[in-house]
Amino acid sequence: MKMVINGELVDKNDKINILNPANNQIVDTVPSGSLEDIKRALNAASQSKTVINDMSSRKVSRILYNIYEDVLKNSNKLAQLITLETGKPISDSTDEIKRSVETILLSAEESKRIYGETVPLDACIGGRTALGFTIKVPLGVISAITPFNFPINLAIHKIAPAIAAKNCVVLKPSMKAPLAALKLVQIMSRHLPPGVINGVTGHSSIIGDEMISSPLVSKVSFTGSIETGLSISKKASMKKITLELGGNDPLVVLDDANINKAVKAAVRGSFLNAGQVCIAVKRIVLHEAIANEFVSKLVSETVKLNMGDPSNNKTDVGPLIDEEAAKKVEMLVNDALKNGAELLLGGKRSDAFYTPTIIDHVKSNMKIVSDETFGPIAPIIRVNSVDEAFEVANNTEYGLQAGVFTGSIETALKAAKVIEAGSVIINRQPTFRTDNMPFGGFKNSGMGKEGIKYAVDDMTKTKLIVFG
Numbered sequence: 001m002k003m004v005i006n007g008e009l010v011d012k013n014d015k016i017n018i019l020n021p022a023n024n025q026i027v028d029t030v031p032s033g034s035l036e037d038i039k040r041a042l043n044a045a046s047q048s049k050t051v052i053n054d055m056s057s058r059k060v061s062r063i064l065y066n067i068y069e070d071v072l073k074n075s076n077k078l079a080q081l082i083t084l085e086t087g088k089p090i091s092d093s094t095d096e097i098k099r100s101v102e103t104i105l106l107s108a109e110e111s112k113r114i115y116g117e118t119v120p121l122d123a124c125i126g127g128r129t130a131l132g133f134t135i136k137v138p139l140g141v142i143s144a145i146t147p148f149n150f151p152i153n154l155a156i157h158k159i160a161p162a163i164a165a166k167n168c169v170v171l172k173p174s175m176k177a178p179l180a181a182l183k184l185v186q187i188m189s190r191h192l193p194p195g196v197i198n199g200v201t202g203h204s205s206i207i208g209d210e211m212i213s214s215p216l217v218s219k220v221s222f223t224g225s226i227e228t229g230l231s232i233s234k235k236a237s238m239k240k241i242t243l244e245l246g247g248n249d250p251l252v253v254l255d256d257a258n259i260n261k262a263v264k265a266a267v268r269g270s271f272l273n274a275g276q277v278c279i280a281v282k283r284i285v286l287h288e289a290i291a292n293e294f295v296s297k298l299v300s301e302t303v304k305l306n307m308g309d310p311s312n313n314k315t316d317v318g319p320l321i322d323e324e325a326a327k328k329v330e331m332l333v334n335d336a337l338k339n340g341a342e343l344l345l346g347g348k349r350s351d352a353f354y355t356p357t358i359i360d361h362v363k364s365n366m367k368i369v370s371d372e373t374f375g376p377i378a379p380i381i382r383v384n385s386v387d388e389a390f391e392v393a394n395n396t397e398y399g400l401q402a403g404v405f406t407g408s409i410e411t412a413l414k415a416a417k418v419i420e421a422g423s424v425i426i427n428r429q430p431t432f433r434t435d436n437m438p439f440g441g442f443k444n445s446g447m448g449k450e451g452i453k454y455a456v457d458d459m460t461k462t463k464l465i466v467f468g
């Protein structure tokens with residue numbers, strides 16, 4: 001798979017192997033880009049700013065509609081690439097593409113809804129004869145840096161709103177799963193002027209650092225780890241930044257909840273994409289009064305999951321992104337068991353595969369729940385009251401999303417008020433996301449919001465025009 005720089009496909013002699021985590025075989029290679037390559041991409045984007053800025057909103061919208069149609073035609077190939085490079089079950093990869101094309105469609109629609117406003121200058125001294133209004137103008141060049149777990153959808157959430165707002169983009173996908181993202185950039189570049197969309201692969205110490213520090217860049221949009229996010233915030237200087245840094249999302253199930261619905265939500269939220277989701281259920285907080293019933297049903301539902309070949313439509317859980325990730329999960333589970341947790345199901349690793357695992361009697365200070373665990377794990381924390389449940393939910397440095405199951409509107413309203421998260425979702429798992437909702441967390445989960453309308457707004461700047 002080749003890079004895209006200034007509308008051209010670019011290859012290099014120096015390659016990076018991309019492995020299939022299900023069998024550790026090479027799927028394809030990507031170029032190992034150099035400092036010269038990323039500078040060329042950023043220069044191309046900077047020089048193309050005036051080209052896209054001179055386009056009408058109608059034309060930009062039409063281009064995005066055309067991209068939508070083209071990506072839709074390539075849906076099967078893109079889904080297969082996602083499965084090959086990430087180990088995501090093909091059914092989930094297909095769902096990711098469905099969401100992604102809808103995100104492009106939403107961006108095409110939003111590109112015609114970028115409004116300014118009139119400003120009542122006559123409300124202030126000296127403004128009686130003046131007319132003021134604002135317009136939204138593009139930022140310029142957007143650096144987009146994305147992770148492996150949703151290689152198309154997370155890239156689209158950065159690229160499509162940026163183009164809708166008439167910006168140019170340079171994308172650096174994860175080197176663990178860059179193939180589908182590069183293919184996406186190749187498709188999009190067929191419909192855009194050269195330089196408006198670029199995709200560069202290579203080592204973060206070279207490519208990523210230049211994308212963050214270059215004076216040509218106006219905004220950095222990043223999804224990934226806290227450590228990298230903090231580094232970006234230090235290096236980005238006066239640039240705008242959006243950071244989505246993951247979560248440690250609780251699913252709180254109280255004694256008046258619908259247990260059967262909560263169990264299904266826990267299974268879906270804990271094991272989707274082998275738990276490698278920033279809004280996956282990372283902690284299940286159970287009221288002691290219903291804990292035994294919930295746990296029994298959770299085990300019964302989880303054993304029904306099929307783990308295996310991700311290209312099989314019947315597979316529910318595939319491998320983690322690589323064996324190193326599976327070993328980390330294995331270490332965290334073993335640490336919890338050593339410190340008093342009880343293994344109810346799973347707990348076995350084979351290469352990059354880790355079985356769906358349920359562990360009970362987990363304490364909040366155990367590493368498996370004090371940090372973000374990216375794996376198919378359902379850790380149970382038992383509590384004795386609503387207040388204790390919400391206290392446990394907030395006992396984390398993260399604050400992305402939270403799910404609360406309760407039959408009480410009063411308790412639901414209390415949860416909405418006291419839980420420290422960017423989204424509090426009542427009677428659904430925290431894994432819930434639609435692509436138009438404002439998405440982004442509090443605390444160390446990051447800053448800024450994604451979701452088309454909100455991303456578009458943050459990829460523009462406000463200019464005031466005054467007459468008189």
